Amino acid sequence: MKKELFVNNDKKNLDINKIYQGDCLEILRQFPDNSIDLIFADPPYNMQLKKELYRPNNTKVDGVNDEWDKFGSFEDYDKFSILWLKECKRVLKDSGTIWVIGSYHNIFRVGNIMLNLGYWILNDVTWHKTNPMPNFLGTRFTNATETLLWCSKGENLKKYTFNHKLMKQYNGGKQMTSVWNIGLCIGRERIKGIDGKKAHSTQKPEELLKRVILSTTEQNDIVLDPFFGTGTTGAVAKKLGRNFIGIEREKEYIKIAQKRIDNIKILLSESSWIEPKKEKQTKVPFANLVKNKIINSGEFLYTRKRYDKKARVLDNGNLSYDNNIGSIHRIGAIIQQTPSCNGWKFWYALKNKKAFLIDDLREEYIRGGYGL
Numbered sequence: 001m002k003k004e005l006f007v008n009n010d011k012k013n014l015d016i017n018k019i020y021q022g023d024c025l026e027i028l029r030q031f032p033d034n035s036i037d038l039i040f041a042d043p044p045y046n047m048q049l050k051k052e053l054y055r056p057n058n059t060k061v062d063g064v065n066d067e068w069d070k071f072g073s074f075e076d077y078d079k080f081s082i083l084w085l086k087e088c089k090r091v092l093k094d095s096g097t098i099w100v101i102g103s104y105h106n107i108f109r110v111g112n113i114m115l116n117l118g119y120w121i122l123n124d125v126t127w128h129k130t131n132p133m134p135n136f137l138g139t140r141f142t143n144a145t146e147t148l149l150w151c152s153k154g155e156n157l158k159k160y161t162f163n164h165k166l167m168k169q170y171n172g173g174k175q176m177t178s179v180w181n182i183g184l185c186i187g188r189e190r191i192k193g194i195d196g197k198k199a200h201s202t203q204k205p206e207e208l209l210k211r212v213i214l215s216t217t218e219q220n221d222i223v224l225d226p227f228f229g230t231g232t233t234g235a236v237a238k239k240l241g242r243n244f245i246g247i248e249r250e251k252e253y254i255k256i257a258q259k260r261i262d263n264i265k266i267l268l269s270e271s272s273w274i275e276p277k278k279e280k281q282t283k284v285p286f287a288n289l290v291k292n293k294i295i296n297s298g299e300f301l302y303t304r305k306r307y308d309k310k311a312r313v314l315d316n317g318n319l320s321y322d323n324n325i326g327s328i329h330r331i332g333a334i335i336q337q338t339p340s341c342n343g344w345k346f347w348y349a350l351k352n353k354k355a356f357l358i359d360d361l362r363e364e365y366i367r368g369g370y371g372l
Contacts, residue, residue, distance in 0.1 A: 016222055019234070019246040019254050024226040027247045028087035036091045036245070037161070037221035039098040040212055040233050042204060043084070045105045046077045077106070081113050084226060089117060091224070092153055097122065097160045099212050100149045101204070107147045119151040122160075123178050127208060130183045150216070160216070163275040167215045170270065176215075182207045191230050191256055199256055200230045209236040214270055217242055231257025238264050241271035282366050286328050286343070287317025289358070294365055301328070301347040301358065309335055311347075328358070 014035055020027045071077040088098060098119070102110055115121070125148040132144040152160050167176045185205040193199045209232050213223060219241050225233035228246030230253055237244040238261055248254050289295045290313060300310040301319065311321035311331050319331040326334070328343025336346075344359035 014222075014245075016243040016245055017234075017238075019228060019231070019248060019257060021248060021251060021254055023249060024247045025083055025087060028084065028091060028226060031091045033090055034093045035222070036224045037093060037096050038213070038217045038223045039088050039092055039096070040209065040223060040225050041084075041088065041098065041100045042202065042225070042227050042229065043081065043100070043102070043106070043110070044071070044077075044227070045103050045202070046071050046074075074109070078109060078113065081110055082117070085110075085113060085117055085119075088224075088226065089119065089153055094153060094157050095159050095161070097150060097152050097216055099216070100151070101127070101146055102149075103146050104143070107149065111149055114149065114151055118154050120153070120155040120157070121149055121151050122162075123150045124148070125150060125178045125180060128179055128181045130181050131186065132184070148212070161218055161221075163215050163218075163273075166273050166275045167211075169273070170211075170214065176211075180208070180211060191260070200253060203230055204232050206232060206236050209233055210240070210268075210270075213237055213240055213242060214273070219271070219274070228257060229253050231260050234261050235264060239266075239268045239271065241267055284362050284366060285317060286358070289361060289365060290315070290317045292365065294361055295349050295358065299349070301349055302355065303332075303335060304346060304348060304357075 014032065071080065092098060100107075100110055100114070111121070111124075127146045127148060129144050129146070132142050135142045152158075164175075168174065170176070182205055185203045189206065191199040191203060213233075213236055217223060217240075220243060222243045222245060223233060223237045224245045224247075226247045228234065228248035231246060234244040234246050234257060246254075246257065248257065286295075290297055295301075295313055297313055297315045299313055301313060303309040309321075311319035314320055314325070317327075318325050319328060321331045321334065324331060324334055328347055329341050330343075332341030332343045332346040333339065335341075344362060345357065347358045348355040349358055349361060350356075
């Protein structure tokens with residue numbers, strides 16, 4: 001499937017919902033600038049394993065010993081990281097973001113490189129594994145976390161997608177934190193080969209990708225994964241009604257991923273969720289409320305804390321408090337001894353012996369239905 005893009009006023013076609021086979025750098029260089037909405041990258045961790053590891057019962061631990069995770073030195077790994085991160089930044093839209101996941105073996109090196117390349121870290125999300133593999137030798141704490149860096153292309157690029165209200169809904173009405181408690185990919189979700197062994201040593205759970213994609217994309221966005229593996233990113237993207245592009249070097253992984261994605265016939269219920277658009281608030285000066293006698297000149301406004309402090313309303317909409325004259329915001333800041341204050345959420349007016357937040361009075365005024 002091709003998606004028509006306009007890049008630098010030139011019409012170009014980009015294949016979407018496709019897995020590209022080959023080196024991620026070579027494939028990325030073929031993509032147009034500013035064409036991708038979201039990137040999820042699960043790069044090699046460069047774990048530098050020196051020897052085999054065995055459990056107390058003498059069974060061998062099936063760790064990460066794949067050739068794609070081996071580098072000659074930290075310098076080689078850093079050079080590799082710089083190259084693919086540069087290409088990702090080029091293809092990412094200015095309104096797009098990137099997630100990079102890693103363990104303590106690599107995430108601090110990768111994070112430093114990202115900052116040096118101009119990326120701006122929005123969050124560091126901790127994936128807390130609820131069922132981690134024990135430290136069998138008893139020489140360290142059990143490693144139960146991995147880190148996801150969520151970044152924009154630069155500090156001044158503010159118009160990125162973040163579905164705050166949608167994720168609050170997903171989290172049972174509470175704002176989601178940056179600690180995600182999710183189990184390792186096991187059981188039926190874990191893809192295994194003909195030999196019964198896990199097909200990929202670092203397959204990520206779908207719940208992890210579900211949160212990533214649901215929180216930072218909109219319907220029909222393009223999600224790119226330059227280290228596609230067995231296709232978790234593509235599978236979840238499809239289930240959520242998003243488009244995907246995968247890049248993978250290993251042909252065997254591509255076969256597994258393609259079969260996995262082709263077998264998806266039903267979308268998740270969250271695929272229809274849409275982040276409510278922020279309503280543009282009508283600006284109303286406090287002086288308008290005074291002019292229209294919704295709040296009278298000479299009456300007092302009271303603080304929210306037991307109404308222990310009060311300020312007199314002046315004709316011009318300013319407040320007078322303890323030899324200070326200023327706006328509802330400035331006087332509120334003086335009382336709180338803070339640099340700033342949202343006076344609309346701070347002051348109360350008494351109407352018929354009842355206290356009303358002045359922000360509510362403003363809303364009544366805007367709707368034209370004032371009457372208490």
